[in-house]
Amino acid sequence: MFLRRRSIAHASDEELVRLLREGHQAALGDLWDRYAQLLYGVGLKYLKDVEQSKDEVVELFAGLKDLMTKHEVKVFRPWVHTVMRNRCLQVLRKSRPTASIPEELLQALETEDHDAANLHEASLQNLEKAIGQLNAEQQTCIRLFHLEQWSYQQVANHTGYSIEQVRSNLQNGRRNLRLILQRAGQPGTTDHDQPNG
Amino acid sequence: MTNRTADRFAPRGTLTPDRLNAYAGGQLDAHAAHAVELHLQADPLLQDAADGLSLPGAMAGLDQLAQRRPKGGGSALVAGVIGGVALVGIIGITLWWYDAARIARITAPAPSPIVHGAMEAVAREATPPLTALEIETAVEIAETLRIGHAATERHVRSIVDAASTIQRSQVYRVAPRTTTLDPAEKPATEKPKRATRSSVQLMYLHDLKLVDPTALYANAPVLIADADHLPASFADRQQQARTADGELRMGYTPFMDAALEKFVRNDHKGCLEELRFLLKQYPDDVNALFYAGLCCYDLGLNSRAREFFQRAATHSIRVFDEEAVWYHALTLQRLSEKQAAMEAFARIAAADGFYAERAKAQLGH
Secondary structure (H helix, E strand, O other): OHHHHHHHHOOOHHHHHHHHHOOOOHHHHHHHHHHHHHHHHHHHHHHOOHHHHHHHHHHHHHOHHHHHHHOOOOOHHHHHHHHHHHHHHHHHHHHOOOOOOOHHHHOOOOOOOOOHHHHHHOEHHHHHHHHOOOOHHHHHHHHHHHHOOOOHHHHHHHHOOOHHHHHHHHHHHHHHHHHHHHHOOOOOOOOOOOOOO | OOOEOHHHHOOOOOOOHHHHHHHHOOOOOHHHHHHHHHHHHHOHHHHHHHHHHOOOOHHHHHHHHHHHOOOOOHHHHHHHHHHHHHHHHHHHHHHHHHHOOOOOHHHOOOOOHHHHHHHHHHOOOOOOOOOHHHHHHOOOOOHHHOOOOOOOOOOEOOHHHHOOOOOOOOOEEEOOOOOOOOOOOOOOOOOOOOOOOOOEEEEEEOOEEEEOHHHHOOOOOEEEOOOOOOOOOOOOHHHHHHHHHHOOEEEHHHHHHHHHHHHHOOOHHHHHHHHHHHHHHOOOOHHHHHHHHHHHHHOOOHHHHHHHHHHHHOOOOOOOHHHHHHHHHHHHHHOOOHHHHHHHHHHHHHHOOOOHHHHHHHHOO
């Protein structure tokens, strides 16, 4: 019994999904332990309501098994994130039809895919060159955050940007860096869109 | 071989839930915050979660969310292991009591046995310390539901006593109690041959009972102010700095006096913040543990209240154990742990102590 539980505790998300589909209720508890807090945070971000956020998490988990039998779940983490965001979107549309929906919620999730390897594998020389091609705001934020290892707050204090702007510059800067490095022919990369810096 | 930059862009290590909470609560320094933010940059789910968890009230809600966990999984395992360990402990203690009539109950500062069963649920891994954010975002429960203020409570000096000439910091002595409350505990057949604790010195501040600090500490304890905390008894930091020749420190009793003044004024957040500060320097202070439990209960921080009451009830200085056990049972009730609460009330009722009648009322007797 203990060995079985321990093996579940070390199972990947996808293995837990499989176990849950097969009727192992314990897997649901483990997924809860891994994701309830995060999904509650997601709910709070968009719904701004503690009770609603809790309810949405509980309901999501209550229907998780059924949901997974209807959908193929290749990677659980981004999938459950999207499910939670969609639930928030539904709640907002239903309860506050006249209120504006956060633009972020309407956009598809941008996850770091394998292309992120370009960033991690780049040599310092290539990276320096690529950073030089970013616009000024992105350059500053990327240098301070990733090279100097400052926090968002420190970067914001130094540059005068808001935390949101810092995050946005970092997000866009990273995406553009990946594209620049791909174009420059980093190993295992292909040509993609032009950077929109 | 060219220099690789993976360490600049890739998150390092694993981001634990506690770490994320600490980040969301603004408790990390810049270096630690950066380490978390590397994770957030790489994972939109984490970024969304951190954004949400940093909103006011998030932590209190998180506490409640944990109670709605589906059955099965890791926590059940932990509970099972804890239950097993507790069972072994119970058997061991029972055998020990049968065999050790030569040793008095009070010889060893064992945890209060009345809480025995109910405490199993909280005998878990150490929880992270109470945070300023939790206090700040807590919401007071309705006044009629609050605890710890009525003059009829055991830790509150009665009106008659209060009107007497007893001074605020007068020392009292209480004899050690001999009640046997643990279901596993058998009545002693002999008087103890020795007792390590003949009495405990008490004092009253704002008519609230405390263990005198001389009974808790070998040397008179002082509180050392830090950059983030201005003790309530100082109007400002300049006044604080002038005191004691510029040293930012104050005595235990005036500190508790100011903290409990807030409590009696129903400023539970203010009181709890003071006690949190004290507990950072004196983490096992039974006075602070007990009153922090009351504050948490009145602020709806039920899981925290349970933890503080449990620690007060099982403290080696058994001055608040009866009160703490009672409030612990009430907290279990608020946490919707009905069965555990009923079992606790049953033990309190059977013990026939100060709260026995109230416990019987809870049981519907």
